[in-house]
Amino acid sequence: MSVQATVRSAPASPAAAPRIPWARRRGLGVGDVLSVAFLLLVLACILLPGVLAPFDPLAESPDHPLEAPSLGHLFGTDYIGRDVLSRVIHGSATTISGSVIAVILGLVVGSVLGLTSAYFGRAYDTAVSRVVDVLLSIPALLLAITIIVALGFGTVNAAIAVGVSSVAVFCRLMRSEVLTIKHQPFVEASEHLGANKIWLLGRHILPNAYSSVLSLAALQFGSAILSIAALSFLGYGAQPPNPEWGLLIAEGRNYIATAPWLVAFPSVVIILTVLSVGKLSQIVRKQVG
Numbered sequence: 001m002s003v004q005a006t007v008r009s010a011p012a013s014p015a016a017a018p019r020i021p022w023a024r025r026r027g028l029g030v031g032d033v034l035s036v037a038f039l040l041l042v043l044a045c046i047l048l049p050g051v052l053a054p055f056d057p058l059a060e061s062p063d064h065p066l067e068a069p070s071l072g073h074l075f076g077t078d079y080i081g082r083d084v085l086s087r088v089i090h091g092s093a094t095t096i097s098g099s100v101i102a103v104i105l106g107l108v109v110g111s112v113l114g115l116t117s118a119y120f121g122r123a124y125d126t127a128v129s130r131v132v133d134v135l136l137s138i139p140a141l142l143l144a145i146t147i148i149v150a151l152g153f154g155t156v157n158a159a160i161a162v163g164v165s166s167v168a169v170f171c172r173l174m175r176s177e178v179l180t181i182k183h184q185p186f187v188e189a190s191e192h193l194g195a196n197k198i199w200l201l202g203r204h205i206l207p208n209a210y211s212s213v214l215s216l217a218a219l220q221f222g223s224a225i226l227s228i229a230a231l232s233f234l235g236y237g238a239q240p241p242n243p244e245w246g247l248l249i250a251e252g253r254n255y256i257a258t259a260p261w262l263v264a265f266p267s268v269v270i271i272l273t274v275l276s277v278g279k280l281s282q283i284v285r286k287q288v289g
Contacts, residue, residue, distance in 0.1 A: 028283065035279035038272055045092040053086035057243045066259045076261040078251065088266055091243035095270075098159035098237070099224035105163030107217050110170025115209070117171070118178035119201060128171065135168035144227060148236045155228070155244070158237040162227045166220055173216055177209035184208075211285075218281030222274040229270055245270050 028036075045052055054074075061081030069076045075084035117128035135143070140162075147161035181187060187204050229246030231237040238244035240251070245266050252262025 032279055032283055035276035036283075038276045039280060042092055042096065042273055042276075045089045046096055049090045049093060053083075053089040055083035055086040057082065057087040057090040058241055059083075066255065068259075069261055075265045076259065078262055079255060079259075084248070084262060084265055087243035087248055088245070088269055091245050091248060091266075092269075094155055094238050094242065094244040095225060095228055095232075095246070098155045098162075098228040099221055101156065101159035102162035102166065102224040102228065103217055103221045105160065106166030106170050106220060107213070109163075110167040111174045111213060113167070114171040114174025114176075115178055115201060115206065118175040119182055119205065125175075129175075132168045132171050135165070136172070138165075140165040140223075141227060141230060144231060145234075145236060148231065153236055153239060155232075155238045158228055158231045159224075162224050162231070165227075166224070169220065170213060170216065174209060174213055177212055178205055181205050181208050215281050215285040218277060218284050222277040222281075225270065225274055225277070 059082065061077065064073075064077050064081040065079055067073055067077040067081075073083050073085065075088060078084055078087070113128050113132075117125040143165045144158070144161035147164055148157050151157040151160065182205060187200065228237060229244070229249070232244045232246030233250045235250070238247050240247065248266040249263050252259065252266070256263050
């Protein structure tokens with residue numbers, strides 16, 4: 001065989017090989033990329049609703065009630081001629097902001113309770129554990145409704161109620177993680193060296209326990225979206241005429257036989273958002289873990 005033929009048959013060098021897409025290098029599949037892209041679209045709807053929405057979400061058009069989806073109104077119109085797409089876009093801020101408040105409240109309060117109860121133990125741990133058991137024994141939606149009745153209707157109060165109902169879940173997970181980490185050799189060594197307990201919690205225990213809690217926070221965010229939408233659907237959250245995903249479904253249920261798009265499009269948006277958040281939680285777990 002000639003030297004020229006040998007050179008031709010030699011494999012291409014790594015520098016000449018085609019570049020691997022960034023998503024594949026990070027271990028992301030097509031579904032992961034689509035989920036992140038959809039969440040970015042939702043974020044754009046929250047930040048720039050006036051730019052993306054083709055119409056005023058509160059503008060009534062009595063001459064065009066219950067119009068089917070068309071090029072002029074991609075999601076159709078409701079019973080008083082309001083553009084459904086514009087209302088879905090503007091409603092994303094209400095639903096997502098309420099869910100963010102709920103998750104942050106549950107994450108912060110639950111993590112602090114779980115962190116301190118597991119580390120300090122004794123009577124404090126017993127008291128916190130009993131409160132957590134009581135909260136877990138009550139259905140989350142029923143507990144949220146009870147809190148809203150005490151606080152009053154509205155999106156913020158609904159978010160607070162959902163956040164309180166999720167405190168027990170975060171507390172239980174954080175407590176479990178801390179109980180595992182507090183007996184590790186590096187933690188016991190720091191204790192024997194006289195490290196301050198508060199410094200020890202923030203320097204050693206919390207950084208080693210937060211990954212599982214963050215993954216749970218992403219999952220709870222999807223649950224919070226469903227809870228906020230459900231409370232608005234039942235009339236405990238956002239009030240008309242403000243657009244909110246659950247409220248849009250409640251307003252369209254009376255016309256589901258003649259105008260199913262009033263329920264279908266907000267429902268699909270909620271489903272896609274929750275599924276995308278679930279995918280995001282898997283990505284977070286994979287990257288952090």
